[in-house]
Amino acid sequence: MAKRQISLLRSIEDVFTFWDVLTHDERNFIQNSYTIHHYKKNEVIQCEGDEPTHLMILAIGKVKVYKNGFGNRAQIVRMLKPGEHFGYRAIIANEPNSTTVTAFEDSTVYMISGENFLSILRHNNAFCYRFLEELSFDLAESDARTVNLTQKHIRGRLAESLLFLKDNYGLEEDGATISIYLSREDLANHSNMTTSNAIRTLASFVNESLIAMDGRKIKIIDEEKLRKISKMG
């Protein structure tokens, strides 16, 4: 009983949040050169170690950005929603991709080639500045994640992940169910723990009436207390 998702595809000028700082010519340039790609659930969009090719803009769906660590353990470092960009960091740094990107669910991506991206970056200061801002935010987030994942205990890390998912993807109509359904493994890979521990800790949270679960659906019952747990480690 997969819900048939009828996602209307918004145009690139509608999805690309930096469109407003582009000149008339640049807009035409992109309109005439961008490509659209569709990915099925679990399909890999870009691979760690490969040469970067495009600035990508997520139009529909949800994707995870992660690094493969040691012994089959992955660490999710970002999770994107429509309108967010990826794949461009490696182009700017002129080095291979540092992360793998995979579709959580069926996703649609607008792509702008690396050369075209760089050419606009080099000519349009406002455009360049927008990406500078974005990386500034991302860097602070990444540094914060390092501390959270290394210093908080399991319960704190899981609570933090649940709250992140809620803040990032929002809730469904019932005002409680988190609008993204992750496997226990993905949840574990986001909060730096083993799958068994994610399962166990989720079960504890259910017992303590902090959340309720139905398969992969998670309802947040006591956000207050979750925030406290997340804060304290």
Next chain:
Amino acid sequence: MAKRQISLLRSIEDVFTFWDVLTHDERNFIQNSYTIHHYKKNEVIQCEGDEPTHLMILAIGKVKVYKNGFGNRAQIVRMLKPGEHFGYRAIIANEPNSTTVTAFEDSTVYMISGENFLSILRHNNAFCYRFLEELSFDLAESDARTVNLTQKHIRGRLAESLLFLKDNYGLEEDGATISIYLSREDLANHSNMTTSNAIRTLASFVNESLIAMDGRKIKIIDEEKLRKISKMG
């Protein structure tokens, strides 16, 4: 027996590695407005949570950039050497500092006010692009650090830190001693472990003839093996 360090102060145009992309006017503008500040060993240069004020360029010395986590535990996220920049991320993101910066040793810093920095960023595309590149590198490093610190075991993390210090600060004339002397605590805060474990693990490394120690001086004896330990976790 503190060694009297006679560090000749290089001029800002000499230290600031993005000087070459500045226009004649911008150079004059900075020459007429920058300030110099001296900090003693262990003095705090900027504080997490405070409003950012300046783009800072380290002219002399070494500084650590870190976040204060939970229960007295700090995590060092960057360590800078002369010519490197800091303090500017928060200006661009327009938010409070996300890190604290402290001098490891007596240090000298050139400062350019936030407004002046932003004004040049907004008018000089090449300048803006340089910082975009820098943040691109830093972001990949930060994500990599997250994985290293969460997934590697203690020995792997310490080996990695020692190699980082060697690669970042180089060796002394003897071709073996790492050119920075850290307390065990700082070493622990860089490799995400307790001070006792840093001490213990260093002692193991000495026993295994991977390194030699004399107080805070650390000689790298078997880099090959250290790299293996760092890689494997």
Next chain:
DNA sequence: CTAAATTTGTGCTAAAGAACATAGTTTTCA
């Protein structure tokens, strides 16, 4: 120069979390 404070070193204990095993459940897809 001496007392106080900080840093380093070592041993012991406890807790957190990983690893593994196994079984039940759900999903996938041929």
Next chain:
DNA sequence: TGAAAACTATGTTCTTTAGCACAAATTTAG
């Protein structure tokens, strides 16, 4: 639709590493 694969759940064991406590050594400061 039915078998295989993937995911979820739970119990048990074992390792890693944090958390003390305390002593020795070194540095700092009055």
